[in-house]
Amino acid sequence: MNQTRLSRTRRAPARHSPDPAPADDRGGAEALLEALDPDQREVAEHLEGPLCVLAGAGTGKTRAMTYRIAYGVATGAYQATQVLAVTFTSRAAGEMRSRLADLGVPGVQARTFHSAALRQLTYFWPTAVGGRRPEIQPHKASLVATAARRLGLGTDRAVVRDLAAEVEWAKVTLTLPEDYVQAATAARRTGVAGLEAETVARVLSAYEEAKNERGVIDFEDVLLLQIGILLDREDIASQVRSQYKHFVVDEYQDVSPLQQRLLDLWLGRRRQLCVVGDVSQTIYSFTGATPDYLTGFASRYEGARTVRLSRDYRSTPQVVSLANRVLSRSRRGGGNLRLPAGAVELVAQRPSGPQVRFDTYDDDVAEAEGVVAQVQRLRSAGVPLSQVAVLYRTNSQSEVVEQALASAQIGYLVRGGERFFEREEVKRAMALLLGAARTEREFLTGDLGADVRTVLAREGWSQEPPAAQGAVRERWDSLNALVQLADELASARGIGLDAFHVELMERAAAQNAPSVEGVTLSSLHAAKGLEWDAVLLVGACEGLLPISLAETDSAVEEERRLLYVGVTRAREHLVISCARARQPGGRVSRKPTRFLEGIWPTDSAPGRGSPSRVSARQRSRQAAADFEAAHDPATVALFEELRSWRADVARELSKPAFTVFPDATLRDIAVVRPSTLPQLSLVRGVGATKLQDYGGAVLSLVRKFQEGDGAG
Structure with a gap:
């Protein structure tokens, strides 16, 4: 398939015309709407035609989407198997499938763009191309290093990493090697890995040659090749469109030109599309994502309805107020908020909570000790460790916090570390549960929670956690997370051990792990889509937030949105801190982030983060x-x-x-x-x-x- 032809033709958007609306048999479907607020209900009831949902953080967008699908199926407007819901992470897709199953709608396909495209590509490859689909290269590094060596360039880890990221950016923005110089200059991406744009363009070409020689494809090729098949084979395109007639796209502010092109081809001339997004949570522009498709949806689909979800059910008024002020350009003087175009002003629905706390420390070590003090305070107040998160801008900031928590014998988990379902005790537990479901039916009670407890007791689970810390406690926490999940699913669905094992397998494939007791440590990027009762946001200083690499106005505004994402992860407790120096006794050069200018208390003195003396x-x-x-x-x-x-x-x-x-x-x-x-x-x-x-x-x-x- 000619990649040049593919990239040239994919730039023209498809034209759309409305489909006839299916018959509506509402029956008892109205009961589904009782659990929704007026705005969510408006989303759920809009079943035909283009719909754009601007959903602020914590406003129940997943609830609105899943209930809309369930309502459409219940009224007969949709067939579950003809709905494709697209998300951006396997975890989010797994959560959506789980919620739909709870609503009695298990047949909906909820997948990432990549997963949906790979499934189609694998199925149609023998017909469209012949033979077996090429293997997917899991990492670009070796191919990029090969390309760089051929051009006489350095291949140290940092250079290869930066070039691999640029390969991905070029592909998701539909930029061919011969167009790269102009596109990179326009996007102000010059100087990647310290190289001229012309050199990077040659690396892109050499990368494609190396990939073709090995006979492999990369992750972006999965979408590119499926686009090519849909363009070249109208019969296959028709087959896909007859299978999927209604589309829902979550996190639409993060869609890339590559993903949008595939979506256009899935739709054809139809308009049965619901998109959900929040321009205030656009934090992946550096990867090629753009909010333009979200903000321009009404222009792209004439007559589209736009619904705003602004009722925030997640956070207290104190947290919501700060989130709105972080985004606003008029934080001083208490005037009206002046939010960016398309942003949703959140309206708190929860009762009042504690004030947001701002702490300033002498150095990073003191800040980490302050984190320990805050965690101990929260735990004493009844907040489970699994509901406490420490968020930071860069992964390198976690080391000092990890050391402080370990010294205090406080358990923690680092997002991006070892995955839950890859832990040895979890894999053994799943094998034991499968064996019991198959060979011990006469001994099972039918009470899922009791049966899981009986089986996992053989693996070392006990009713009370062990006194020992470290690996012993981590192992118990993993098993206990399975026990708690069993209780939740037994109550929600009334399932048995067989179905529980199937659920675990699906969650493992989607990396949709249950909660494990322990403080979560996460970068702000990795925290998107998650929430905790308490959030400790460290490193809210100039040079870290915004990061010193953010040199353009647009890059700085993306850093502002990153802070907004961090703030809106908190349900009730929010502590934001800054350390004036990196090392104890080091040069004092940091000051609180400009994004909190006029908000950060002027009397926030070093060491203010000591444990509260209030009982x-x-x-x-x-x-x-x-x-x-x-x-x-x-x-x-x-x-x-x-x-x-x-x-x-x-x-x-x-x-x-x-x-x-x-x-x-x-x-x-x-x-x-x-x-x-x-x-x-x-x-x-x-x-x-x-x-x-x-x-x-x-x-x-x-x-x-x-x-x-x-x-x-």
């Missing part, structure tokens, strides 16, 4: 006082009623009161006053198990209170 009882009293000041007497009274009910339940179960529901959840229930189980399930802290155990009692109490309040 848990004092914090509880302060939270109660804040809640009472912020809400009407009826809401406060309902909260007290809920606390009284919780105390009775806890006494009957001989459990601590917070294990029934923490105060924060009861406050949210008092504010929301849910009237149905789906509405109650939206409240943070009300999982499937608690919904089953306490949902009816809570709704009955709320209903009786409202009747009495109304009568009064």
Whole structure:
């Protein structure tokens, strides 16, 4: 297949015309809409034609997408097998499949662009090309090094890494080697690996030659070759379009020209497309992604509807306010927010929480010790370690934090380190579960949680965690994560051991790991799409955020969005810190990031990050006082009623009161006053198990209170 011809033809967008709408048989589908807010409901009910959803962080975009698909299937507008939902990570695709399965819609294809293209390419290759599909080269480094050596260039690790990234950028932006110099100059990407643009262009050509000689393809070729097949073979294009009639694309602000071209060919002349994105979370422009397709959607698809999701259910008003101010150009003086074009101003839906904390330290070591102090404070306040994250701009910043946590015997996990399903104890546990499902049926109880506990006890799991730290505790944490997942799935789906093993296999393929007890350490880029109760954002200093390499205005604004992503990962607790020097006794040269100018307290002195001396009882009293000041007497009274009910339940179960529901959840229930189980399930802290155990009692109490309040 001629790659030059392929790249030249793919630049013209396809024209679109509407498909006829299918018959609508709503039946009991309206029940699905009860769990959605008005904006999410508008998304779910728009089943035909182009739809653009501008969804701010924490506004329930995944919920809106999955309920839209489920509603379309329930009304007969969609067939599940004819829907293709495209995400940007295997984890997100796995989560979407899991949510759809919970909604009773298991047949939808939820895949990454690469996974969907590879599946099609593998299937159609024998017909379109003949023989077996070429093997995929998992890493570009060896091919790039070969290309560089042929041109007499250096091949040290840094040079090869930078050139490999440039190969990827050229391919995802549909830039041919002969067009590279002009495109790189326009994108201000000159000087890659210290080389002239003309030299990099020669490397691109030599890379393609080396790849062809080995008879392999790379990850970008998977999309390029499938595009070529769809362009060359109308019969295959028709077959694909008859299979998939409705498309949903998540994280649309991160789509590349290569991915958009493939999407255009999947669609053909149809307009059955829903895209979801947030321009404020555009943080991958350096890889060739562009928000232009999101911001220009209404122009590209005439008559498209745009819906904004602005209700933030994730974070407290304090966190939401800071997130909005980080994006705004008018942070000083308390004036109206002036957000970038297309950005969504978040509106907090949760009750008030603790103030965002800003700490300044003398050096990185002191900052890491401050992280330990904050983690200990949070743990004492009842925040699980699995709900605490330390976020940073560059991976090199994690080392000093890891050392401090290890010295304090606090468990942690580094995102990007060893993957959960690749751990030896997890692989052994999955093998044991499969064996039990196949050979021990007569001994199984049918209670998934109990059966998993019985099986994993042979591998060393126990009801209580071991006193020892280190590898022993990490092994127990891994097994316990499987036990907790079993409890969740048993409650949500009522599945048995066979189906549980299938679920684990699917999660392993998607790297959709369950939560493991331990503080999460992650770069800001890797944290996108995740959330925690508490976020400790370190290194919020000039030179780190924005990174010193961000030299253009657009690069600096992307760094601003990166901070926004970090801030919006926090549900309740947010601590942002900066160290004035790198090493103890080193030159003091850092100052807080410009993105928090006018926000960062001027009295934030070195060492302010020491452990809080406020007792848990004092914090509880302060939270109660804040809640009472912020809400009407009826809401406060309902909260007290809920606390009284919780105390009775806890006494009957001989459990601590917070294990029934923490105060924060009861406050949210008092504010929301849910009237149905789906509405109650939206409240943070009300999982499937608690919904089953306490949902009816809570709704009955709320209903009786409202009747009495109304009568009064």
